[in-house]
Each structure stands twice: as structure tokens, then as C-alpha cells.
Amino acid sequence: MDSQSTGSSVNSTSATTKTKDNDLHPLWKYVIKLGKAGEGAGGNCRWLCTFCNEEKVGSYTRVRAHLFQISNKGITSCKKVSRESITEMKKLEEAATQIAMNSQPKNVSLPTTGNTTIMSSLSGGRSEQNTFNVLKRQKAGDRDNPIAEAFDANVRNQLDAEIARMFYTAGLPFNFARNPYYVSAFLFACNHSIPGYLPPGYNKLRTTLLEQEKTHVERLLEPIKSTWSEKGVSIVSDGWSDPQRRPLINVMVVSDCGPMFIKAVDCSGEVKDKKFIASLLKKTIDEVGHQKVVQIITDNASNCKAAGELIEGWYPHIFWTPCVVHTLNLALKNICSAKNVESNLETYDLCSWITIVHEDAVQVKNFIMNHAMILAMYKRFAHLKLLSVADTRFASIVVMLTRFMLIKRALQLLVTCNQCTSYREDNQSKAKFVRDTVLSEEWWEKVSYILAFTEPIYEMIRVCDTDKPCLHLVYEMWDAMIEKVKKVIYDHEKKSMYYSEKWLLEGQGRLAPHMDGEVSSERIKCFRRFFPGIEERTNAIDEFANFSLKTGPFGDPDSIVSRYDVEPRKWWACYGSSAPLLQKLAFKVLGQPSSSSCSERNWSTYSFVHSFRRNKLNPKRAEDLVFIHTNLRLLSRSSVQYYDDKTKMWDVGGDDFGNIEDEEVLDIAQGVLDIAQLSLDEPELEGVIFAEDVET
Structure with missing residues (x-):
């Protein structure tokens, strides 16, 4: 039964295909198909003309040339077909052409003005190219507007509408218009006459052009x-x-x-x-x-x-x-979200109150976000939005509580306003909890204390969560961070730049590298690994001694004064030639990230x-x-055009990207590349507002 159904379905599909082919190519019925011309012959087949009974080989084009007695088409004309038959066949061909045109998808009219809209609506089955040609002919009649005539206003409006339609139907973000490659593509097409050009299709984009672009980018990276x-x-x-x-x-x-x-x-x-x-x-x-x-x-x-x-x-x-950032984030998580497990009991006992404070903040945020009326009231008092920070984000708890401190006054105004107090909430206990929490000065003091002692850790994360060279800064920053955290905690509990003299005096407990026991011990180990040869290592030690004691070439007054003011790699480039081993090592180490x-x-x-x-x-x-x-982002960001107003930071920020304080850009769950890419490493982007107004 199943095989019969399958066979019937196949036969039905085959018959439908054959009928459709005959409708579009009606001259096939005046010949008898004898079979394929052979392997690799494409659409060619052997056929027998029903008028002259001669066997021929070719496609439908040659059938047409044979029957219509068209010369110079690679096939002889039929000598026995009558004029009446030719007239009848031409009528069938015209009908087939009309069927083909009607079967094409109709173009939806574009919102261009004047006759453009009319012509677009009347285009019916015409292709966009035909409509475009009609517009070019039409503009010749617009003699009453010399400016429009001089600048091809109708054609420009048509192109603008086509581009806008592409954006809207493909769901492209408006920020894509900043992409310089989008702009250059249209500029190239407009400045070069390419008759009959069609943009690359699906397969060419994903194969040939993709491989070609990757090879080209590899060359650019050399x-x-x-x-x-x-x-x-x-x-x-x-x-x-x-x-x-x-x-x-x-x-x-x-x-x-x-x-x-x-x-x-x-x-x-x-x-x-x-x-x-x-x-x-x-x-x-x-x-x-x-x-x-x-x-x-x-x-x-x-x-x-x-x-x-x-x-x-x-x-x-x-x-x-x-990874320094990963290490610090784990430390923050262990402090702010301490787990109640046997191996972590001491930390949990000391820090569980922080977890409770964060959970309270989340509950307040969820209550406001889940009630449309309360949220509308909140927006009247606050110009900043509540954040939904993903747990996977570095320092997510600190980011959340920082935002709460910024909107503290707005939250207090919200829960005390008449409209909010008179709002009937089904779960009165939740509403009371939110009100009590927001009005509790003790709770806000806890939030302030959490932000105070985590600020040094958060600031170090911000510095290290970059691709910029900072490996050489980590050791001193780590020690300074610990001291700052201790100071905040001790004050609350009421318990009692480059190795220059100025830098050493700026920080309490700072020591020169040759006087710090831990640094000296690790430096000796590194020298053994970097300079395995005895003679080379001896020379490196001698160079370091001169550097540390400011003797020999390093005793130059300019060299000593510049240690504080000049960036380390530049300092070694200017004054390190007398110590080639250390200079080479400095260039490498001082250029490395820490995360x-x-x-x-x-x-x-x-x-x-x-x-x-x-x-x-x-x-x-x-x-x-x-x-x-x-x-390409790496290459683009090193160009001057990247900071030009028209294409400024084209690869960062979507349609809603403005001031970071005005947008929920920290919500990683939005899934937008530009927002996810906006990490702690680019704080300079937080204040960027694009030139034109953005409607939100």
C-alpha cells in the first residue's frame, strides 16, 4: 500500500512538472523528445521535428530557431513548417511569456514621492532594474525642477528607498549605517558604470568571497x-x-x-x-x-x-x-556570594550578610520591574534605568549595588509618593518589604560599606580587564589594593611611578626592586629561565645592578629624572641601549597584558x-x-577614520547606544554584540553620545 502511494505521488509530481514546462516552453509539443544527448550535455537532448521528420540535437533555444526558421543559431531551419503554424506558435509563445511574467513575485511599492510611487506600484511583475530604467526615462519630463534634474533627485530617492527597505526587511540595526564598508560599497557602485551587475549571491558569499577575504585579512595582518x-x-x-x-x-x-x-x-x-x-x-x-x-x-x-x-x-x-581578572572576580564572588559549605564556613560566617544585602537589592529591582504601574512611577523620579546584570559578568554584584547608590534618592521618593502608597498590590508583604528596605538607613550604610571595601578590587579589575600592557603594574597594584581594602575595613571596625625616588615616597611601604626580598627572589628565578647560559646571565645581572644602583650609563641625571615621568618602554628605548639584555627583556615584558x-x-x-x-x-x-x-576590527581601530564623527566607533554600540548611564548597556542577556563587547576595558566609551539624536 505504501509503495503504491509513493509511486502515485512521484508520478503526480512528474506530471505536474511536465505540464508546467510545457506551459512555459510550448514549442516542445511540436517535436518528439528522444532522450538525453549524452553525459555532460547539460540541457541538450535528441528530438524529432514533427514537420520535417528530421532528428536534431539541442536545447529549447534551438527548437525555437528551427521552427521559427531563424538563421545563424547553429541549426538548420525547418523547410516544411507553414506560415500559419509559425503564427500559431508565436501566439503560444506570447501567452507563455505572459504566464511567466505573472508568476513572478510582485514588487511592493516604495514610499517615494510623486510619479515614483505610481510607477513603482504599476511595475507589477517588472524587475527592480526595469523600474529603475523607467525612473531614469521619467526624470527627463521633470523640466520644471532644474535642481532635481541636475542631481537625479528621483533616482536618488528611489535608491534611498531601496536601501531603507533592505534595512527594514532584514532587521539590520540603524547603527549599521555607520559601517564604513557599507558606505564604501555604495560609493564604489555609484562612481563606476557597471551595466548588468548583480550583487553576489548566497553561495558566492559563503564560499569564494569568504575565502578571498580571509586570505586578504591575513596579508593585512603581516x-x-x-x-x-x-x-x-x-x-x-x-x-x-x-x-x-x-x-x-x-x-x-x-x-x-x-x-x-x-x-x-x-x-x-x-x-x-x-x-x-x-x-x-x-x-x-x-x-x-x-x-x-x-x-x-x-x-x-x-x-x-x-x-x-x-x-x-x-x-x-x-x-x-x-588571568588576574578571573582571579579577582573569584575573590569577589567568594566575598559577596559566599557559599555555605564545609570548606568555606569561616568566609560564610564573616560575609553572609553581604549576600543578604544583594538579595534584597535584587528583590527590590524585580518588584519594580515586574509591576508596570510602579515602573512608570519610578521613571518619573529617575533618569537612570534599573540594571539586570548577568551573573557571569565580572563584578556583577558591585555593578548592581553601584547603580542602587546612584538611584537611592529616586527609590526613596518612589516609595513615599502618594500614588505609590495608594497603589493596591496583591502581595502586600512584598510591597512592605520593598518600602522598609529602601527607607532603611542601616541597609544603605551596609551597601555603602560593601562598595567602599570592594572599590579597590573593582578598580583593579577595570585596569586589568584590558588588552593594554599592564603586566608590569600588577604586583604593585595588588599590594596597594590589599592595603586599601584593609584600611577601609579597619576604619569601619575602628582598628588601629617607575622606581624613582618620587614614586617610592608616594606609597607607604614601597621598596625599590633590588631591596624587596620577594621581588628579588622571583627575579633570580626568571633570569635563570630567560638567560640559561652562565655568561649571558652574568651580564644580565651586571646590567640590572647598574640599573638598580643608578651607576654607569644609568647614572645620567636625565635618565634618573625621567624614570618618573616617561612611560617605561619609552624610557628603555631612550636610556637602555647600554644594557641590551635588559632592554630586550623590558620591551617584551612591558608590552604584555595581565588577563x-x-x-x-x-x-x-x-x-x-x-x-x-x-x-x-x-x-x-x-x-x-x-x-x-x-x-578587521583590530585593523580598523588603528585608523584615523575610526574616530571620525560619521563613522565614529562604528563597531561599538547599537541603535540604543548613547550615554552608558542612559541605557541598560550592562545587560549581557540582550545578546547584542556591541553591548556584550562593551566591557570594563573601555570606560572611555561610557561617555560617548553619537552626533545625531537617537529616539528610544
């Missing part, structure tokens, strides 16, 4: 790669899962030029243990060149730490560095390219798209 041997690089890595739950590990190379995306590896079916991660990093190190690599940075997971130890064993001059944040932010790019709407992209094509997208 000048940056050529600096790696002198400046040194850091290799950073992080893991993620794509929309199809495939585990991915990305690898990026960071230098003082910025982070460069190298690859993303699909780890499906692999155990992500220390050996697998180490082998992945080792391949990248070998591709880059191990002499160019200063360190690898990953998070603090046990398998990553073990992989780092393996790398240090294979390459003694390469160091594994745990793997760029590899984590790269997943924002990945989720933008490989979203839930585009979840059928295979890993290789998604990797190519991310490679192009990320590295």
Missing part, C-alpha cells in the same frame, strides 16, 4: 606579526559552547597592537584535560614561534593550570600566568556571528567569519 619578535606576545585562550552545544576553545595572540584572533577549535569528542589543552597551546606557540612568546594566559581551572605547567616544562622561557579578557570577549563576536538564528553554520565557516570580523 605588518603586525613582523613586530612580534621584538615586542613579544601573549597567547590567551578560553572555552565556550556554540548554539549547537559544540565545545569550542579559542586562541588569540595579544601584543601592544591589540588582540589578534588565530583560531577556534571544535573539541567535540575530546576530553579537555591538561594534555589536550597543552597540545593545543603548543601548536599555537610553534606556529607563532616560541622565541616570540612571553607568556600564556588562561583562567584558574585546575586543568588549565596543569597545562600551563606542561608548557613551562617544554619551553622554560615561557610563563603560565593565571585573558580578550578571549572571553571574543565569544561575544562568536555569538553575534554564530547566533541561534544562524545555528547551522559549520564550525569552520563560523571560525572564518569570526577571524575576519575580529581582525
